[in-house]
Amino acid sequence: xxxxxxxxxxxxxxxxxxxxxxxxxxxxxxxxxxxxxxxxxxxxxxxxxxxxxxxxxxxxxxxxxxxxxxxxxxxxxxxxxxxxxxxxxxxxxxxxxxxxxxxxxxxxxxxxxxxxxxxxxxxxxxxxxxxxxxxxxxxxxxxxxxxxxxxxxxxxxxxxxxxxxxxxxxxxxxxxxxxxxxxxxxxxxxxxxxxxxxxxxxxxxxxxxxxxxxxxxxxxxxxxxxxxxxxxxxxxxxxxxxxxxxxxxxxxxxxxxxxxxxxxxxxxx
Ligand code: JA5
Numbered sequence: 001x002x003x004x005x006x007x008x009x010x011x012x013x014x015x016x017x018x019x020x021x022x023x024x025x026x027x028x029x030x031x032x033x034x035x036x037x038x039x040x041x042x043x044x045x046x047x048x049x050x051x052x053x054x055x056x057x058x059x060x061x062x063x064x065x066x067x068x069x070x071x072x073x074x075x076x077x078x079x080x081x082x083x084x085x086x087x088x089x090x091x092x093x094x095x096x097x098x099x100x101x102x103x104x105x106x107x108x109x110x111x112x113x114x115x116x117x118x119x120x121x122x123x124x125x126x127x128x129x130x131x132x133x134x135x136x137x138x139x140x141x142x143x144x145x146x147x148x149x150x151x152x153x154x155x156x157x158x159x160x161x162x163x164x165x166x167x168x169x170x171x172x173x174x175x176x177x178x179x180x181x182x183x184x185x186x187x188x189x190x191x192x193x194x195x196x197x198x199x200x201x202x203x204x205x206x207x208x209x210x211x212x213x214x215x216x217x218x219x220x221x222x223x224x225x226x227x228x229x230x231x232x233x234x235x236x237x238x239x240x241x242x243x244x245x246x247x248x249x250x251x252x253x254x255x256x257x258x259x260x261x262x263x264x265x266x267x268x269x
Contacts, residue, residue: 003111003155005032008048035069037065040068047062048116061120086131087111088115090137096154105158187199
């Protein structure tokens, strides 16, 4: 996979050279280039922003440097290649999830456009649709000062899914969100630490019991911290012990869907 990032703060993307993603680059699984948007300006001051039409606070990124930068990046590809995906981090974007990461990990080329100030002139995204599949993307409902931090997160989430990047493929299937539930809690030695014991079942050697305990801990945590995730959960084929676990958490199963009981306690216990 080839990844291009355009930003007025290219040094902000330096962490991509480190650890997992840096290793993917060394192993030739990921080609990454970071471009300075100001290199595509033509004025003496290398201007990238201007005041917003219609008035209001802050500044808006000018269209011309963006079109120059994106055209240069898009042009640099074989004639028969598919349109690259242009990802534009924005709190007004579609939500980036683990499913999005898997989808984008299957692409040959990704381009990330990092906005600053109040964002990029909207006509850039309209024009870019002729050269790219444009995807405005949000990590969540909070505000950042620019797209760079969001790009770090997205490139790491996508990069670690490329075949050969994560050493043990089991750690990909077993982890948070792959089954729509939060992860179970984990423990290591010592078995007793500051008067706190590791749950006895984990020392029992009974692998069936351990698997069931972990699954029930996933249910408990998800009900407590992310009850919204349980609305999508397929409870149709759950074994009896799992149905009982959900009943204890205050959930009924109706047509294979979990339904919070009206009289259930507020603490999901
Ligand atoms: C701000 C100019 O998903 C959270 C996000 C906040 C934010 C993003 S993504 N991009 C920008 C931005 O500000 O480009």
